[in-house]
Each structure stands twice: as C-alpha cells, then as structure tokens.
C-alpha cells in the first residue's frame with residue numbers, strides 16, 4: 047500500500063505551486079545539494095513510477111536519479127517497452143493500477159492533458175513530466191532554480207528569450223512563472239514568424255504590466271541582459287528558404303557574440319541543443335545550460351519530497 | 360399559431376432559432392427526464408421570422424438550464440408556476456460545460472481516452488472564453504452550429 051498523505055496533490059503546471067511554495071522547494075533543493083546525506087534515506091521503501099508514453103531519456107533519468115538519491119526505488123515503463131503494459135489501456139486504468147504499486151508517479155505523454163486525466167483518478171501524487179506541447183513544469187522548476195543559483199535572485203532583472211517563441215512550450219511556461227516576481231523585464235528575440243503569440247502577451251505580460259521589447263537580432267539585445275534563454279529555431283518554421291538563410295545566424299550564440307554580453311549574463315537552454323549554441327561557448331563560465339540539468343534533478347528531489355509530505359529527522 | 364395546451368408548472372423556452380429545438384432537446388437531456396415535453400417548430404415570430412419553442416412540464420428545480428446561455432443567449436426562458444409566468448430567467452454562461460462541445464485539438468487526450476467526458480471551463484466570463492479542462496484549448500464565444 048502506498049504512503050498515506052494528509053493532502054494529495056498533483057503538479058500539472060508550474061502555476062500549481064505558489065511563489066511561497068516554490069521558494070520553499072528551491073531552498074530545500076539547495077539544502078539537498080549541500081547535505082545529500084541528510085536526505086539519503088527519506089524515501090526508504092518508497093517507489094517512484096515513471097510512466098513515459100514517449101521517450102525523454104533526460105527527464106526520466108533525472109526523476110529516477112532524484113528518487114534513488116532519497117533511498118527509494120523506481121518502477122515504470124518507457125516507450126519501447128510499453129507494448130503489453132499499456133496497449134489499449136486507458137490512462138485512467140493505468141494510473142489506478144500503478145497507484146497500487148507506487149507512492150508517486152511522473153508521467154510523460156504525447157497527448158495534452160493526459161497527466162491531468164491520471165491525476166483525477168489517482169490516489170498517489172502525479173507529476174506532469176511533459177504532455178505534448180502543453181506543460182512541462184519540472185523543466186520550469188529547473189529554469190527558475192538555475193536563475194536563482196546563478197544570479198542569486200529571481201526578481202529585478204532583464205531576461206532575454208531567443209529563438210522559437212511561438213511554439214516553445216518551455217518559453218511560455220517560463221514567462222508565466224517569472225511574471226510572478228517583481229521587476230522582471232523581457233527582451234523577446236525572434237524572427238517575425240516565430241514571435242511570442244499574442245495570447246501569451248494578453249494572459250501573462252499585459253495584466254501584470256510587464257515591460258518587454260521585441261527584437262530581431264540577438265546581438266542587439268545582448269548588452270542589456272541578465273539572463274539569456276536560448277531555444278532552437280527549426281528550419282521548417284520559416285516561411286521560405288531565403289529568410290532562413292538570411293536569418294539563421296541571428297539566433298546562433300557563439301564566443302564572438304558572448305563578448306557583447308555582460309560578465310554576469312548567464313545562458314540557459316532547455317536542451318537538447320543542436321547548433322544554436324556553438325560548442326565554443328560551453329567553457330564560458332556564463333554557460334549555465336548543464337547547470338540546469340544539475341539543478342533540475344535537485345528540484346525533482348525537492349518536489350517529490352514535498353508532495354510525499356516527508357520530513358528529515 | 361398551433362396551440363399546445365398551457366402548462367401548470369415548468370418552463371417555456373422561446374425564441375429558439377428555427378430548426379434547433381431538437382438539438383436543444385438533446386443538449387438539455389430532456390429525453391432522460393420523466394416529464395411531458397412539447398416542441399413547436401417553425402412558428403411564426405414577429406422578431407425572428409420563424410422560431411422554435413419548447414415547453415417542458417416539470418418541477419422548476421429539476422432542470423439545469425445554464426447550458427442554454429451557452430448554446431444561444433437569444434433564447435428566452437419563462438418559468439411557469441400554477442399556469443402563469445412567474446419569472447423570465449436571465450441567462451448567464453455556465454461555469455462548466457460537459458459533453459456539449461468537443462475539444463478540437465488533435466493532440467488533446469480527449470481524442471483518444473475512452474469514456475472521458477468533454478469538459479470545458481469558463482475562464483474568461485467577460486469575453487465568453489472557455490477552455491478544455493485537459494489541454495486548455497480555447498473555445499471562444501457561444502456554440503456555433
């Protein structure tokens with residue numbers, strides 16, 4: 047039988063956590079990193095189920111490592127071995143079955159809203175580990191923690207977001223999470239075709255009176271930024287080949303462009319990257335994209351610790 | 360106009376767009392109600408040219424009429440008690456709509472999960488914006504037939 051909780055909670059979107067709760071989780075994650083021994087057995091005898099209906103090796107390994115670091119075990123499936131486990135079975139039935147085995151669940155699904163269906167039928171906490179183009183809350187948690195750890199704060203800064211701002215779900219999530227902190231300004235860097243959709247502006251930027259500007263070239267924005275969040279611009283997103291050829295270099299970050307950036311402007315990227323950050327940036331102390339992976343794991347630890355209502359003795 | 364006997368207790372849904380009475384009959388799930396329903400179709404109307412009317416004989420608390428406000432805000436509802444109109448019901452928008460419209464997002468879980476209700480939540484009453492409970496796909500305004 048799984049762990050009995052006072053308050054069963056699920057995390058579908060980063061906004062399911064209040065700013066205060068997020069602060070607490072980030073403090074916890076920082077403590078976990080500093081004192082791993084203190085948390086090494088808090089999940090003894092517990093199990094995380096990773097239900098991955100589509101591959102995402104990095105996210106799955108991060109969740110699994112997080113559980114192992116707390117002394118727990120991992121069960122689950124990931125596409126490739128889903129064959130008999132889930133073929134034809136509804137998400138609702140799968141989670142009811144898994145609730146009999148595991149204490150907490152991380153679900154990745156290509157269909158949007160699938161983790162919410164699971165949550166509505168589950169007796170264990172469900173964490174959305176990415177549902178189609180919809181939400182991926184633990185990625186946003188990793189992003190916020192990395193900003194906090196590199197800059198020492200989450201308020202009063204100018205955040206540049208570069209690349210595909212139209213379809214990038216991580217971008218929309220990050221914006222919705224950051225506007226809750228005071229003094230945040232955005233510089234939105236993208237080709238015309240891939241500008242931030244107006245509904246994101248109407249829902250998150252305008253009602254919070256967030257200052258932002260839109261620019262076409264990364265170079266124009268770099269000198270003013272505290273954080274640069276890079277995403278990939280895919281060739282297929284352009285209307286025509288000429289535009290792509292003309293503009294593709296605008297959105298590639300390299301050593302040369304990094305010279306234009308302040309000494310304390312950190313670079314984030316949700317990974318995997320292709321060529322939008324050239325490898326010559328990797329050794330720059332401002333390259334923080336692998337730190338995001340690092341902090342992402344601690345945030346998943348802290349999130350599971352919180353949802354499981356654990357305490358350190 | 361074709362006369363259908365007046366009702367003692369219940370509702371009269373008036374100013375239904377001509378030809379739509381049957382759809383509304385199903386949306387309100389009147390077929391599942393143990394009561395007498397009269398439908399007048401294609402009646403003459405000074406306001407609309409032609410219109411449909413539905414009369415439902417049932418206790419007034421037995422029917423959730425909120426959904427009518429979503430289907431067509433031009434429909435008027437008269438509440439009848441002891442054979443007389445006691446109230447002209449103002450139609451608001453329902454906070455939640457279940458199994459009346461379908462999510463159009465092909466990537467939505469409602470497109471494959473069996474036995475899952477189609478649920479839309481009113482997220483912006485001022486602009487009549489509904490969103491799919493699962494994928495947050497927008498549905499703007501009233502039902503378009």
Ligand SMILES: [Zn+2]
Nearest residue numbers: 462467491494
């Ligand atoms: Zn949907």
